[in-house]
Amino acid sequence: MPGTILENLSGRKLSVxxxxxxxxxxGCFLVGLIAPKPANSQGILATVCHxxxxxxxxxxxxxxxxxxRIDLNHVEPGLTADDIVFVLQMPLSPEMDFSRWQQNLVGIxxxxxxxxxxxxxxxxxxxxxxxxxLAFSDKKRTGGRTPWTYYAHSEEKRYMDCNIDLKNIKDPExxxxxxxxxxxxxxxxxYHDYYLLNIRLPYNEQQMKNVDLRKIQDVYLHLxxxxxxxxxxxxxxxxxxxxxxxxxxxxxxxxxxxxSRTPALLEYMLISLGGTxxxxxxxxxxxxxxxxxxxxxxxxxxxxxxxxxMLLSFWLVFAGEHMLIQDNGEKxxxxxxxxxxxxxxxxxxxxxxxxLCERGIQLxxxxxxxxxxxxxxxxxxxxxxxxxxxxSMYFIFLCYMIWRVFKNISIKRSVxxxxxQARRLHxxxxxxxxxxxxxxxxxxAAVTVISFILSQVAEGQNKWDENMELxxxxxxxxxxxxxxxxxxxxxxxxxxxxxxxWPAEPICTEGxxxxxxxxxxDPTPNEISSLTSFASKASIE
Amino acid sequence: xxxxxxxxxxxxVLTALGDVTNARSKNRGKGSMWWGIAKAGExxxxxxxxxxxxxxDLSSAHGTLRRKQRRLARENPGLLVALHKGANNAIHECxxxxxxxxxxxxxxxFPRGKNLFGKIVDKGCRETAFIYAITSAxxxxxxxxxxxxxxxxxxxxxxxxxxxxxxxxxxGGAAVAGVRDFEWGGCSDNIGFGFTVSRxxxxxxxxxxxxxxxxxxxxxxxxxxxxxxxxxxxxxxHGMSGSCTIKTCWMRLPPFRVIGDLLKDRFDGASHVAxxxxxxxxxxxxxxxxxxxxxxxxxxSNSIHSKRENRRKxxxxxxxxxxxxxxxxxxTKDLVYYEMSPGFCEKNPKLGIQGTHGRLCNDTSMGxxxxxxxxxGRGYRTxxxxxxxxxxxxxxxxxxxxxxxCRTKRTIHTCV
Numbered sequence: 001m002p003g004t005i006l007e008n009l010s011g012r013k014l015s016v017x018x019x020x021x022x023x024x025x026x027g028c029f030l031v032g033l034i035a036p037k038p039a040n041s042q043g044i045l046a047t048v049c050h051x052x053x054x055x056x057x058x059x060x061x062x063x064x065x066x067x068x069r070i071d072l073n074h075v076e077p078g079l080t081a082d083d084i085v086f087v088l089q090m091p092l093s094p095e096m097d098f099s100r101w102q103q104n105l106v107g108i109x110x111x112x113x114x115x116x117x118x119x120x121x122x123x124x125x126x127x128x129x130x131x132x133x134l135a136f137s138d139k140k141r142t143g144g145r146t147p148w149t150y151y152a153h154s155e156e157k158r159y160m161d162c163n164i165d166l167k168n169i170k171d172p173e174x175x176x177x178x179x180x181x182x183x184x185x186x187x188x189x190x191y192h193d194y195y196l197l198n199i200r201l202p203y204n205e206q207q208m209k210n211v212d213l214r215k216i217q218d219v220y221l222h223l224x225x226x227x228x229x230x231x232x233x234x235x236x237x238x239x240x241x242x243x244x245x246x247x248x249x250x251x252x253x254x255x256x257x258x259x260s261r262t263p264a265l266l267e268y269m270l271i272s273l274g275g276t277x278x279x280x281x282x283x284x285x286x287x288x289x290x291x292x293x294x295x296x297x298x299x300x301x302x303x304x305x306x307x308x309x310m311l312l313s314f315w316l317v318f319a320g321e322h323m324l325i326q327d328n329g330e331k332x333x334x335x336x337x338x339x340x341x342x343x344x345x346x347x348x349x350x351x352x353x354x355x356l357c358e359r360g361i362q363l364x365x366x367x368x369x370x371x372x373x374x375x376x377x378x379x380x381x382x383x384x385x386x387x388x389x390x391x392s393m394y395f396i397f398l399c400y401m402i403w404r405v406f407k408n409i410s411i412k413r414s415v416x417x418x419x420x421q422a423r424r425l426h427x428x429x430x431x432x433x434x435x436x437x438x439x440x441x442x443x444x445a446a447v448t449v450i451s452f453i454l455s456q457v458a459e460g461q462n463k464w465d466e467n468m469e470l471x472x473x474x475x476x477x478x479x480x481x482x483x484x485x486x487x488x489x490x491x492x493x494x495x496x497x498x499x500x501x502w503p504a505e506p507i508c509t510e511g512x513x514x515x516x517x518x519x520x521x522d523p524t525p526n527e528i529s530s531l532t533s534f535a536s537k538a539s540i541e
Numbered sequence: 542x543x544x545x546x547x548x549x550x551x552x553x554v555l556t557a558l559g560d561v562t563n564a565r566s567k568n569r570g571k572g573s574m575w576w577g578i579a580k581a582g583e584x585x586x587x588x589x590x591x592x593x594x595x596x597x598d599l600s601s602a603h604g605t606l607r608r609k610q611r612r613l614a615r616e617n618p619g620l621l622v623a624l625h626k627g628a629n630n631a632i633h634e635c636x637x638x639x640x641x642x643x644x645x646x647x648x649x650x651f652p653r654g655k656n657l658f659g660k661i662v663d664k665g666c667r668e669t670a671f672i673y674a675i676t677s678a679x680x681x682x683x684x685x686x687x688x689x690x691x692x693x694x695x696x697x698x699x700x701x702x703x704x705x706x707x708x709x710x711x712x713g714g715a716a717v718a719g720v721r722d723f724e725w726g727g728c729s730d731n732i733g734f735g736f737t738v739s740r741x742x743x744x745x746x747x748x749x750x751x752x753x754x755x756x757x758x759x760x761x762x763x764x765x766x767x768x769x770x771x772x773x774x775x776x777x778x779h780g781m782s783g784s785c786t787i788k789t790c791w792m793r794l795p796p797f798r799v800i801g802d803l804l805k806d807r808f809d810g811a812s813h814v815a816x817x818x819x820x821x822x823x824x825x826x827x828x829x830x831x832x833x834x835x836x837x838x839x840x841x842s843n844s845i846h847s848k849r850e851n852r853r854k855x856x857x858x859x860x861x862x863x864x865x866x867x868x869x870x871x872x873t874k875d876l877v878y879y880e881m882s883p884g885f886c887e888k889n890p891k892l893g894i895q896g897t898h899g900r901l902c903n904d905t906s907m908g909x910x911x912x913x914x915x916x917x918g919r920g921y922r923t924x925x926x927x928x929x930x931x932x933x934x935x936x937x938x939x940x941x942x943x944x945x946x947c948r949t950k951r952t953i954h955t956c957v
Contacts, residue, residue: 039779040727041791045689065691075940084939091723092691099724106779112796116936169802174637176796181775203938213938217796220689224779224789229725304781355782456788477787 006437006494017493021486028237028482032475035233039226046086046219048072051200053082062135062148063087063198072216081203081210088197088221097139097193100289101228104297105187107197108222113177113214115164123163129209131155131200132184132367136192148196154367155202158182162214176217185366188294188359190225197221230474235285237478241485242281248489249274252496259497265333269317270495276310277488279303294366298359302352309348311484312394315441316340319401322408322434340397347390354383402438409434437494444487451476574746576657576676577605578621579628579648609745613738619693620684620738627683631676632657634801638675638808641910643885643897643917644668659893665753665816666882670760671808674876677743678764678800685735685768685794696734730792732772736765752816752879755859759877766874767803771795804876812871813864816879886917900956916956924953 009017049067063085070084090105091098098105109130132155135148162179169175199219203210253271256263263271280303288296317337334341354370357380361368370376409431416424455473606614614621635646635658646668648657662669688696743761747754772792780786861871864879871877883889888896902912902921912921928951931944 036726038787039789041777041789042728043689043731043791043794044691045686047690072939077940079940081939089691092689092728093694093696094691095694096720096723101724102727106777108777110775110793116934116942175798181777183777186779201938205937210938214936216939220793222775222777222791224777225727227726301782351782358783452786456785 004495005498008498009494017490021490025479025483025486028486029475029479031233031237032478033472035474035478036227036229037473038230038477039224042090042092042223042225044088044090044092044221044223046088046199046221048219049085049087051083051085056082056085056200059133059150059153062133062196064148064196065089072218081201084200086199086201086219088199090195090197090221090223098190098195098225099228100190101226101231102190103226103231103285103288105185105190105195106224107184107186108224109158109182109184109199110220110222111160111179111182112217112220113162113179114217115172115175115177116215117173122166124212126160126162126179126212126214127208127210128158128160128182128213129155129202130158130182130184130367131202133198134185134366135196135198137194137196139193145194151192151195152185152366154365156184156367156369157372158184158369159372177214181222183369183371184221186297186359186362187366188297188363189288189292191288191292230477231285233474233478234481235283237481238281238283238285241482242278242283245274245278245281245485245489245492248492249278252492255496255499258499265317266321266495267497268334269314270492273310273314273488274492276307277485280307281485294363298355298363301355301359305348305351305355309344311488312344312398313337313341316344316394316398316401319398319405322405340394340401343390343394343397347387347394350383350386350390354380354387357383437491440487440490444483447483448480451480574605574607575610575624575742576628578624579632579657607745610742613742613745617693617695617738619687620742623683623687623693624680624742626687627680628657628676630683630797631672631679634679634797635672635675637798638671638801638805641903641908641915643900643909643915644882644894645900646672647895649893661883661892661894664883664892665756665878665880667808667811667876667878668882670756670811670876670878671804673757673760674764674767674804674807675801676764677739677761678768678804679797680743681732681735681739681765681768682794682797682800683735684738685731688731688734689794696728696731730772732769732792732794736769739765749859752814755861756814756877756879758859759861759871763807763874763876764800764804767800767807768795770874771799771803807874807876811876811878812861812868814861814871814877814879815864884917886919897956902954902956904952904954912954912956919957921954921956924955926951926953 006014047065047067048070049063049065050070051063052061055061065087067087070079111128113126131153133153134151136151137145137148140146160179160182162177164172164175164177166172201210201213203213205211249271252267252274256267256271284296284299287293293299317334320337320340357376358368358370361370370380412427413431416427419427455476458473458476614624632646632648636648639646644661647659649659658672662672684693687693740761744758747757747761749755749758772794774790775793776788776790778785778788780788861877863870883892883894885894886897888894888898897915897917900915902915903910904912904921904923906912909915928949930947930949931942932947934942934944936942
């Protein structure tokens with residue numbers, strides 16, 4: 001009679017296993033402590049340069065920081081918008097170069113606009129037209145750099161909210177507006193060593209380009225990149241878990257195949273869960289060190305998405321399989337759960353479409369953003385809202401199913417005292433371990449939520465005079481990542497079919513206990529744990 | 542030639558002053574000699590393209606710097622340009638803030654060193670406090686800005702993990718280590734660098750032994766803290782599908798006008814501190830003055846116990862006492878003074894005060910720009926003039942303001 005390892009494992013072995021899992025979990029957290037925070041930013045002040053109008057038509061004409069400069073506070077008369085180009089060289093210091101470990105690059109513009117008396121409203125929205133061109137350059141082996149080479153170009157529209165609080169300012173002349181930041185570009189791979197951004201703000205009254213713009217004092221670019229140290233720790237974590245999860249999957253599947261039956265639904269779910277985790281763990285990031293893979297951002301989104309979808313489906317099926325929505329003797333199939341699973345599919349698909357619209361198009365044009373046009377904003381919002389609705393539907397389904405499982409169990413618990421000693425202990429153990437695993441899931445979910453909140457708080461904090469070298473947010477990230485790895489490894493191990501035979505049971509022929517006795521001629525194929533059979537018998541009652 | 546003449550004259554004036562008051566005042570302006578950097582070199586010659594050239598231009602200012610300051614300038618190429626900009630911002634902002642007051646923060650035509658603002662700084666009064674705070678704030682601001690501009694090479698990136706921002710990476714090994722640090726953990730905020738370097742540079746001449754030096758240190762620190770506390774945090778989410786699973790924040794440097802306004806508010810509410818506290822060190826000062834008021838003691842001990850304040854306040858290990866024991870001791874961001882301001886009404890060549898004769902005033906205002914206060918009761922002349930003013934303006938990016946010209950009659954009041 002096949003049961004799962006969870007039921008047949010002695011308490012001591014179980015505690016040893018839990019201890020091992022706990023320590024590997026702790027290790028994941030500790031390894032995060034040595035890493036710097038996941039991402040860092042660098043603020044770069046744009047150099048304002050003279051633009052060569054005729055040469056600027058050529059896409060291979062680049063203005064670098066060694067240019068004729070303009071002081072925006074004291075401009076010569078006759079200067080027009082076309083004469084100005086904002087030059088941003090990345091990274092800031094010429095001695096530094098980007099490392100491919102830094103993975104990706106996000107650029108955000110910040111405009112410091114000045115209030116001028118007599119012409120400005122207090123609160124307004126600027127429609128910016130930004131002509132942005134991006135070039136790259138690499139270090140040569142022999143020293144020096146390759147010339148700037150075209151990477152991307154686009155003329156983009158962006159909206160910027162600006163306001164000024166005139167009540168608290170005595171003399172607003174020359175006072176800065178408080179303007180929102182302007183996301184500019186997102187590069188999925190940081191393949192090259194140096195990047196150069198040339199920004200022009202064309203002015204055209206007929207085409208309504210930059211007509212709302214005010215006097216600009218400064219233009220800052222805030223660059224966000226992943227930290228190399230964090231990527232290294234992260235990838236090593238993946239490299240560590242990947243072979244382990246593959247090994248456990250192989251072991252699990254062999255055990256399932258040793259049995260003289262076709263695998264049950266829950267076993268299929270477990271192996272596919274393992275598969276998606278293995279896909280998530282696959283350290284593809286190593287490839288970015290040699291190849292330019294701008295689709296890495298999209299790919300990692302998809303990998304995470306598949307994993308979460310699978311995890312959510314697994315919970316659903318896990319709860320369902322312990323509750324009995326199936327008819328007797330019929331093999332359970334995934335089709336029974338189509339209603340519940342469709343919420344997951346809808347949610348994930350709408351997120352995927354949203355992601356493809358944003359990051360997919362960014363593969364072609366890194367300056368693209370779906371949020372700029374009203375149509376795009378509505379589209380993006382509707383996809384996100386759809387995903388949100390599906391998520392809440394899913395949770396309602398899940399909570400309902402779990403509630404029914406617990407109800408079932410508590411009904412059966414009341415029957416337990418009338419059973420024979422050995423059987424009662426046995427069933428109590430199963431219920432205890434099932435609850436234990438439910439508890440583990442709830443704890444994992446709670447820890448994830450808490451660490452998410454903590455990392456938000458930690459990042460939002462203003463740390464000035466703390467000389468803390470430790471970075472908690474990385475530890476939280478690696479900790480949570482390790483936790484789900486450990487969780488799924490534990491599921492695969494504990495829910496693998498056991499080869500142990502049941503202990504000799506006294507065969508009772510009287511009372512209601514006969515209901516619980518196993519008929520050797522009735523090995524229902526979906527019966528992977530005796531809890532399931534326990535519950536199914538309960539429902540026959 | 543001219544420079545040397547002025548220098549000699551200054552020396553003479555300094556010594557003369559020293560004789561008049563007491564020996565202590567000789568050291569009074571030592572730490573502020575660097576102000577001269579504001580007027581060193583013509584701004585037109587400052588082409589940031591060639592740092593070498595700038596260095597040469599500003600080298601005339603080198604003579605006014607102390608040894609430690611010269612070392613900092615040497616180790617951080619580009620620092621002098623930033624200081625020059627900072628000092629000029631300070632003057633500009635000071636004059637903007639005080640344009641409607643009796644004292645209008647006038648600078649002298651041929652200043653050298655501390656005499657940039659005239660001899661008002663020889664007195665430990667409110668105005669001096671403001672000057673020290675605004676210059677120190679401006680320098681902090683300018684250095685942080687220069688870092689984001691890339692014109693100082695030794696900013697945080699290289700020294701992120703070493704904790705000593707002023708050490709320049711000379712030699713290939715340090716540079717390689719810097720690159721590796723950048724790869725590992727990125728760069729940290731520039732304001733930290735600006736704060737530290739500004740503290741090292743601006744405070745270089747003040748040892749914090751006399752009350753005047755303590756006052757300068759306190760006001761310098763107050764200026765820097767204003768810059769730091771005005772940094773605004775902004776965040777961007779860039780996790781999975783742009784969600785907030787990963788969020789990165791940075792600090793946004795405030796425009797200098799904001800800091801000027803805040804410092805002006807602090808000027809209006811500056812703390813008068815007790816001048817008698819200038820003992821060798823703080824402990825003595827505590828013991829020599831019997832606690833007049835137990836409540837005050839409680840307050841000051843409270844402030845020492847509060848951890849954050851403590852760390853901030855006691856960088857130099859002293860706590861100034863309020864002149865009026867009933868008042869709270871000055872906080873980190875308060876401006877402090879210990880002498881009353883001289884009258885600014887009449888011309889006072891000894892203190893370099895120009896008086897308020899001929900200044901414009903506002904006859905309807907009851908405030909400091911009102912004619913009653915501005916003209917010190919001497920009365921004022923009223924004229925009617927026709928002015929052509931810009932009005933109904935529209936702005937056209939980049940650099941054009943299209944306005945109508947409006948002709949208005951204006952009544953102008955001038956102090957007698």
